[in-house]
Ligand SMILES: [Zn+2]
């Protein structure tokens with residue numbers, strides 16, 4: 001089966017990405033994707049774009065041959081009360097929203113705090129994807145998290161970049177295995193994302209597929225393969 005979407009990508013606008021939007025689009029086309037998501041880091045990320053960046057997406061064409069571009073945000077979870085780093089009126093204008101925990105945008109708490117912070121973020125109706133819930137710096141109660149994601153209709157991301165040997169998100173392999181075991185138990189869906197910070201990695205899921213194969217994760221719970229799954233991941237009509 002072939003993944004036809006990658007909704008987690010960054011450009012030079014994030015401050016620590018190395019490709020332009022045009023380069024990302026060209027690579028997504030070369031990879032035969034049907035959906036490419038621009039998920040720039042929210043303004044709380046050092047070097048990240050100002051909120052004006054997110055208010056000007058109207059100027060970006062969305063269709064490139066067979067490729068549909070979606071312009072969204074990887075918003076920073078900022079506390080355990082549902083705080084995100086973009087005002088509500090702008091969040092509502094995003095094609096889609098990923099919510100993630102990143103240092104230094106939120107101080108890691110204990111397992112309870114991090115789980116509550118993630119669940120509160122998922123309860124925001126704009127949030128349809130929880131980014132990389134695999135980071136040992138932010139321990140999570142996966143049983144509780146997966147049940148909440150299923151209830152809220154939020155996709156849990158399996159992040160290919162977390163598995164890079166030099167990735168700062170330590171313990172990702174073990175955490176992804178645990179996450180997937182609860183997703184199987186509760187029949188919760190996941191979304192594969194590359195979290196590309198350079199065009200060359202767009203649409204490539206080699207590291208996560210190794211784990212998917214090794215735990216025999218059912219393909220029916222992976223949202224990347226069927227174009228109609230896009231409707232549950234975005235906040236716009238397509
Ligand atoms: Zn992230």
Ligand SMILES: [Zn+2]
Nearest residue numbers: 008010074195
């Ligand atoms: Zn990212």
